[in-house]
Amino acid sequence: MTFKKTIRTISTALFIPFGSTLAVADSIIVQSTTSTKNSGLYDHILPIVKEDTGITVNVVAVGTGQAIKNAQRCDGDVLLVHAKTSEEKFVAQGFGVKRSDLMYNDFIIVGPNNDPAGIQGSKDVSKSLGTIASSRALFVSRGDDSGTHKAELRLWQASGVDPASASGTWYRETGSGMGATLNTAVGMGAYAMTDRATWTKFGNKGDLKIHVEGDTRLFNQYGVILVNPKNCPNVKTSAGQQFIDWLLSNRGQLTIASYQVNGKQLFFPNAN
Amino acid sequence: MPDSAFLEAFELIATANADLYEILWLSVQVSITALLVSVVLGFPLGTTLAISDFRGKYLCTTVLNALMGLPPVVVGLLVYLALSRSGPFGVLGLLYTPTAMVIAQVILITPIIAALTYQVMDDLHHEYRELFLSLNIHLAKAISAYLWDARYSLITAVLAGFGRAISEVGAVMIVGGNIDHLTRVMTTAIALETSKGELAIALALGVVLLTLALLVNGLVTAVQTRARKYGYN
Amino acid sequence: METLRIETMGLGLAIRGSTLLNDISIQVATPGVTMILGPNGAGKSLLIKCLHGLIAPTRGRCEIGLHQDGDPIRQAMVFQKPVLLRRSVLDNLQFADRHSHQKEALQQALEAVRLLEKKDQPATQLSGGEQQRLSLARALITKPKLLFLDEPTASLDPASVLIIEQLIKQASQQGVKSVFISHDIGQAKRLASDVIFLNRGQVIEHTDAATFFTNPHSREAKAYLNGEIVL
Numbered sequence: 001m002t003f004k005k006t007i008r009t010i011s012t013a014l015f016i017p018f019g020s021t022l023a024v025a026d027s028i029i030v031q032s033t034t035s036t037k038n039s040g041l042y043d044h045i046l047p048i049v050k051e052d053t054g055i056t057v058n059v060v061a062v063g064t065g066q067a068i069k070n071a072q073r074c075d076g077d078v079l080l081v082h083a084k085t086s087e088e089k090f091v092a093q094g095f096g097v098k099r100s101d102l103m104y105n106d107f108i109i110v111g112p113n114n115d116p117a118g119i120q121g122s123k124d125v126s127k128s129l130g131t132i133a134s135s136r137a138l139f140v141s142r143g144d145d146s147g148t149h150k151a152e153l154r155l156w157q158a159s160g161v162d163p164a165s166a167s168g169t170w171y172r173e174t175g176s177g178m179g180a181t182l183n184t185a186v187g188m189g190a191y192a193m194t195d196r197a198t199w200t201k202f203g204n205k206g207d208l209k210i211h212v213e214g215d216t217r218l219f220n221q222y223g224v225i226l227v228n229p230k231n232c233p234n235v236k237t238s239a240g241q242q243f244i245d246w247l248l249s250n251r252g253q254l255t256i257a258s259y260q261v262n263g264k265q266l267f268f269p270n271a272n
Numbered sequence: 273m274p275d276s277a278f279l280e281a282f283e284l285i286a287t288a289n290a291d292l293y294e295i296l297w298l299s300v301q302v303s304i305t306a307l308l309v310s311v312v313l314g315f316p317l318g319t320t321l322a323i324s325d326f327r328g329k330y331l332c333t334t335v336l337n338a339l340m341g342l343p344p345v346v347v348g349l350l351v352y353l354a355l356s357r358s359g360p361f362g363v364l365g366l367l368y369t370p371t372a373m374v375i376a377q378v379i380l381i382t383p384i385i386a387a388l389t390y391q392v393m394d395d396l397h398h399e400y401r402e403l404f405l406s407l408n409i410h411l412a413k414a415i416s417a418y419l420w421d422a423r424y425s426l427i428t429a430v431l432a433g434f435g436r437a438i439s440e441v442g443a444v445m446i447v448g449g450n451i452d453h454l455t456r457v458m459t460t461a462i463a464l465e466t467s468k469g470e471l472a473i474a475l476a477l478g479v480v481l482l483t484l485a486l487l488v489n490g491l492v493t494a495v496q497t498r499a500r501k502y503g504y505n
Numbered sequence: 506m507e508t509l510r511i512e513t514m515g516l517g518l519a520i521r522g523s524t525l526l527n528d529i530s531i532q533v534a535t536p537g538v539t540m541i542l543g544p545n546g547a548g549k550s551l552l553i554k555c556l557h558g559l560i561a562p563t564r565g566r567c568e569i570g571l572h573q574d575g576d577p578i579r580q581a582m583v584f585q586k587p588v589l590l591r592r593s594v595l596d597n598l599q600f601a602d603r604h605s606h607q608k609e610a611l612q613q614a615l616e617a618v619r620l621l622e623k624k625d626q627p628a629t630q631l632s633g634g635e636q637q638r639l640s641l642a643r644a645l646i647t648k649p650k651l652l653f654l655d656e657p658t659a660s661l662d663p664a665s666v667l668i669i670e671q672l673i674k675q676a677s678q679q680g681v682k683s684v685f686i687s688h689d690i691g692q693a694k695r696l697a698s699d700v701i702f703l704n705r706g707q708v709i710e711h712t713d714a715a716t717f718f719t720n721p722h723s724r725e726a727k728a729y730l731n732g733e734i735v736l
Contacts, residue, residue, distance in 0.1 A: 029368060029449075038468050043452075060368060060449035074357035075367055179467030186469075204469030234357050234365070402559050403588040406581065407601050407647065417600065421591040 027056035028239045031068075031076035034177035035148060036222070037061035039105075039197030039266055044259040045252075053246055055239050063177060064146035071095060071225075074232030077240035082222045083147035096225035100248055103256050103269045104221045107151060108199060109212035110182075111137075111191035125215040126159035133161040136170040138190035142181045143173025147220070152193045155217060182208075195220055197266040222267075224248075247271070280472055281479035296480065299457040302370055302444070303437035306377035310385045310433055313378070315426070318389025319415050323397050333390060339383035344376075348443030351376045355447065368449040373457070376443035381433040388429035392422045424499045427492055435485060509578065509651055509682040510534045510570055511556065517564030518551055518706075525551055526562070527706045537698030538673065538683040540714070542690075542726075544735045547703040549686045550585065553653045556684065557582050569651065581644035582653040587636035589628040594620055594639055597628045601643045611646070618642045618668055634665030641669055645676060652676065654685045658692065670696060690730065694718055702726045704735060 036042070037059060046057050062070065064081045071079040072095050079096060081087060090096045109119070109128060117137040119128040132139050141163070142149040156163050163171040172190065174181045178198045185192040186206035194202075199210070212218075224244050229235040246252045253269035260266065284292045321332060353359050355367040355375075366372045396418055404414050419426070441459035448455030450464060458481045465474035511533040518526035526548045533539050541549045554560045556567055557580055569578060590597050598611050606614075615621045618638035623631065628639060637657055644652060654673070658666040673683055673696060687693050693700065697714040702723065709723045721727050729735050 034467060058368065058449070058451045058454055060451060070356075073359075074362070177467050179469055182469060183466065183471075202469040203473075204471050232357060234362075399588060400590075402554075402582075402584065405559050406557060408603075417590065 026054055026239055027058060028077040028236050028243060029075070030057055030059045030078045030080055030243070031071045032059050032061055032080040033064050033067055033082065033147060034061045034179065035146075035195050035198045036080065036082070038177075038179055038201060039195070040201050040261065041197065041256070041259055041267060045255050048255050049243065049246055052251065053242050055243055057243060063144045064148075064150075065144065071227050074227065074234060077227055077236045078243060079225045079227060080222065081147055082220050083150055084221055084223060086147075086150075087223045087225060091225060094231055095228055097228050099223045099225050100244070101270055101272060102222045102224045102247055103253075103267045103271070104219055105195055105197050105267050106213065107148070107193055107218040107220050108196050108210050109191060109193055110185070110199060110208045111211045112189040113207050113209055115211060117191065120211045122212050123214055125155055125212050125218055128212045129156055130159040130161055132191055133159070133163065133166070133170075136166075138170050138172065138188055139163070140172045140174060140181055140185040140188060140190045140192045142178065143167075143175045144177070146177075148178060148193065148195060151218075151220060155193075158217070197261075200261045200264060200266060221270075276472055278476075278479055280476035281483075284476055285480060292477075292480065294453065295456055295458055295461050295477075296484070298370065298455075299438060299459070299481075300484075302373045302457060303377065303434060306374045306381060306437050307430065307434050309374070309378045310382040311430060314382045314385030314429075314433075315389055315419055316415060317382075318386040318391075319393045319418050320411075321386070322390050322393035323401075323411075323414060323418065333387075336383055336387045336390065340387050342380055342383065343442070344380055344440050345442030345446070347379050348376055348446035351379065351443065352446045367447065368451060368455060370448070370455060372447040373444040373455060376447050377437045377440060380440060380443060381436050384436055385429050385433045388432060389422075389426060392425040392429065393418050396422050424496050427496060431489060431492055434488060438481070438485060508534055508536055508571075511567070511651075511682075511684070512569075513556070513565065513567045515565030516552075516555060516562050516567055518548075518555060518560065519563045525706050526555065528565070529706075529708050530565075531701060531708055531711055533682075533684070533699070533701075535699055535713075536680070536682060537677050538685050538696045540693045540697035540700045541684065541686045541703060542688075542693060542700055542729065543703035543709075544729065546705075548706040549703055550655050552703065553582070553655060553684055553686060557653050571650075578650040579647060580651040580653065581647050581649035583637070583640050583644050583655065583657045585655045585657070585659065587633070587640045589631075589636055589639060591629060592627070593625050594628050594631070595624040597639060598643055598646055602646050604646075604648065606646065614642045614646050615639075617672060632662075634661040637661055638665055638668055641672055645672070645681075649681060652681050652683045654683060656686050656688060659688060666692075702729070 042059050049055060049057055060070065060076065064083050064086070067079060067081050068086055068090055070076055071090070079090065080102070087099050091099050109125065111117070117132045117135045119131055122128045141152060167173055172184070172188070174184050178194055179202065181192060182194060182202055183204055186204055186208055189207060224247055226237070226240050226244055227235045229237045248271040253271055256267050256269045257265060321329065321336070351372065352367065354361050355364070355372050356362055357367070366375070409417065439459060441463055444457055445460050445463065448460065450456050450460040458477060462474045462477045465477065513529050513531050516526060516529040517524065529552065541552065543549050551560065555562045556569070571578060590600055594615065595611060598614060602611065612621055612624065615624055618641060620635060620639055620642065623635070628636065631639065641657065658669055670692070677683060685696060699711065699713045700717040701711045702709045702725070704725045709725050710721065712722065717726065718730070721730060725735050
């Protein structure tokens with residue numbers, strides 16, 4: 001016990017002039033995804049959370065797979081991702097307490113201005129993907145097991161194409177976050193699937209524009225889960241639950257809805 | 273775009289952009305702290321290795337040189353696993369703090385400092401060995417004499433360590449989490465802006481970081497040149 | 506005054522198969538300066554390094570002691586090429602000083618080698634002669650009973666040579682035994698009390714100075730003193 005205290009004292013002392021550490025009582029760690037972070041949503045809602053509840057929310061933004069694994073390893077108090085099946089499994093396996101629907105946004109297909117696959121304006125995403133495959137137009141995928149990636153794979157499946165077999169040819173897997181993948185797509189003049197929020201805020205659109213949107217299958221559901229304190233005794237249960245309650249409350253839902261970029265609402269709250 | 277990056281960088285610095293200074297300050301703090309710890313560990317290690325004679329010395333120096341090439345992202349991963357709540361040192365609650373970032377950088381730059389120190393001391397040892405033997409200088413006095421006499425060459429080792437620390441992104445990203453106002457440093461901020469497609473801002477931050485590196489190196493080179501001029505190397 | 510005794514028994518040194526010193530058995534028990542002479546490559550430097558303890562011989566052994574058994578005697582060495590630390594002249598002297606002399610004593614030592622005015626200069630900036638004088642001052646500040654010198658005045662200016670020789674004579678009078686390697690026959694004549702002549706790793710002869718310079722026993726020594734090349 002004294003050893004632990006000594007190390008903590010030394011490490012805090014090293015940084016006392018530098019600011020507080022995470023040992024602050026009312027602060028929590030949220031494991032979330034890069035696409036959510038990059039959309040700017042947290043920059044919008046977290047100051048309001050702090051005002052309303054006094055809780056400082058620290059967001060670690062990584063790929064969905066990594067966020068879930070981190071939460072499994074107890075390195076976070078709350079999990080906020082958009083991969084429903086994985087989230088339900090997370091709870092079923094005892095890592096999380098309960099999963100709640102939080103909000104949704106949608107995915108879009110973006111691509112080069114000259115639209116080599118000719119899919120502009122299509123309302124059928126699977127058909128469009130099939131056309132991209134048959135015309136062997138360049139398509140950049142995240143390839144990182146994220147919520148976005150899993151959604152993308154489901155759509156390929158629906159179109160009857162197995163893009164993995166073409167990996168390295170017209171189908172390029174970057175294994176990176178949304179932003180890095182979009183940078184690659186811009187650089188290559190390729191199609192890509194992205195969430196609207198990231199796209200709207202993205203600063204390097206280059207020659208790309210939106211070609212396919214509005215298909216209900218492009219619906220992207222977010223869920224929020226409290227990490228199970230029975231599994232992870234370090235979880236800040238009350239602060240974490242307070243944050244979740246706030247998100248699901250009217251106040252939270254309205255705040256989420258009020259987030260706009262270029263006059264467009266990016267996230268649509270749908271908590272029950 | 274590059275020229276607009278320079279303009280952007282200048283603007284950020286000139287307007288004393290608070291966010292920029294916060295990030296810059298944290299970068300410097302983390303890297304300097306890591307550097308200090310690495311020097312305390314690396315100088316005696318490199319020196320002792322150079323002036324001692326024992327079986328397996330060759331193996332030790334080979335391993336030390338190899339450790340200079342430790343991939344930062346691998347170190348980050350290992351430190352993360354160690355400091356993770358479910359890891360052996362989880363109880364310390366150090367993950368996602370600047371301390372964790374310092375730890376990761378210490379692991380990365382101590383081998384560099386030690387190996388370069390070894391190199392310098394090895395040369396010095398060839399020169400001083402017989403003299404020190406003749407004068408019966410005991411180990412502790414020898415080590416401090418070597419360190420003092422090699423001080424100007426050791427500065428190069430320290431600079432190399434600093435350069436590695438301040439430009440490193442893989443390890444600090446994993447163990448720090450790039451959390452706003454908490455663990456965001458220059459390199460992780462650049463990575464973030466790049467992933468947001470904000471390439472101009474990313475480049476501007478890069479220019480600022482480069483300027484810092486240039487200033488540090490320039491300052492030290494000036495000191496070294498002065499030393500050379502007065503015959504101290 | 507007790508006389509220092511140096512004795513070697515079958516001392517040999519072989520490195521990587523080649524024999525550099527072969528079966529050296531000598532006894533040095535006279536005060537003053539013992540000169541070691543011989544052509545280049547004879548093994549003179551190696552011999553004194555073995556005596557001083559810088560190199561371990563591969564055969565035989567060496568004993569250095571006072572006539573009556575006492576503590577291990579203090580030795581010092583002046584190397585062929587001066588090795589100075591990268592600091593001031595005074596600091597170099599202080600570094601070797603095990604008796605924590607006061608500053609005045611150190612300054613006196615510097616004055617004896619005519620280096621007092623340069624005491625704060627970086628030692629590496631001194632001339633060859635000045636560096637070697639500093640090396641001698643450093644060796645003497647440790648108050649040795651036995652002083653080894655490996656061609657200390659080779660290629661030095663005459664003024665420095667004079668200062669160094671005077672100091673050695675002085676030290677000798679104060680009871681310091683010197684073992685001195687030289688290539689300068691004139692210097693040997695000036696300083697030696699006895700001479701050890703080495704050739705090809707072996708002791709060819711060991712006689713008192715007077716005899717050696719007028720009537721050496723060995724053919725090689727005769728040739729050497731004649732200025733011939735000794736193979």
